[in-house]
Amino acid sequence: MKSGDREICKQHVPGGKLMRRFRNLCIKPLPPILLVLLIALVASATNQPARIRVSELDRTPLIAGPLKITLTKFRGSFLKLGGGSIEVEVFNNSTEFTVFSPQRLSFVGSDYNQADVLAIQSGDRYWCALDRRIAPGARLKEFYALNGKVRLPARVYYDEKLLAEIVD
Numbered sequence: 328m329k330s331g332d333r334e335i336c337k338q339h340v341p342g343g344k345l346m347r348r349f350r351n352l353c354i355k356p357l358p359p360i361l362l363v364l365l366i367a368l369v370a371s372a373t374n375q376p377a378r379i380r381v382s383e384l385d386r387t388p389l390i391a392g393p394l395k396i397t398l399t400k401f402r403g404s405f406l407k408l409g410g411g412s413i414e415v416e417v418f419n420n421s422t423e424f425t426v427f428s429p430q431r432l433s434f435v436g437s438d439y440n441q442a443d444v445l446a447i448q449s450g451d452r453y454w455c456a457l458d459r460r461i462a463p464g465a466r467l468k469e470f471y472a473l474n475g476k477v478r479l480p481a482r483v484y485y486d487e488k489l490l491a492e493i494v495d
Contacts, residue, residue, distance in 0.1 A: 376489045377389075381494070384399070389485070389490040391485040391488060393423075394425060400412075400413060401413050403436070403479060404477070410445070410476060412471065414468065414469070415470075416466060417459075417466060419461040419463055424462055424463065426458050427458065427460075428458045428459075429471055430456060430458075431486045433484040481493045
């Protein structure tokens, strides 16, 4: 507001009381509005999945309920031709037996193609990737072949829950 406008307010209202009330109305609602915007911003940021570099995957566990899933090795494809593969270490963080189902682990690449766990891989041999019951405080480690390529960046899901986004 210009100084000329203040003079007009002072002329129309003795002592400029209207001007002070107007200024107080403008200033008082500002902090609650900022607080609401800040809370909304923080809430939307917490809904974002963790962004993990491929080089940091083996040090960054993904939490899915009582399971801590760590992708110790990740290969999006074999020589850019074949399907991808992963080595997974799963730790049961609970006090009860928990089921890990490798078929519930999915990757959605930047090309929007989904790759799922196909089989347990050992050298050139493959076995069905079955559900595994993990004892309390125990861990298991398996190497899985995927049924397709995974182009980065890729989203990682377990049991229909987005866990992270893998980036270069």
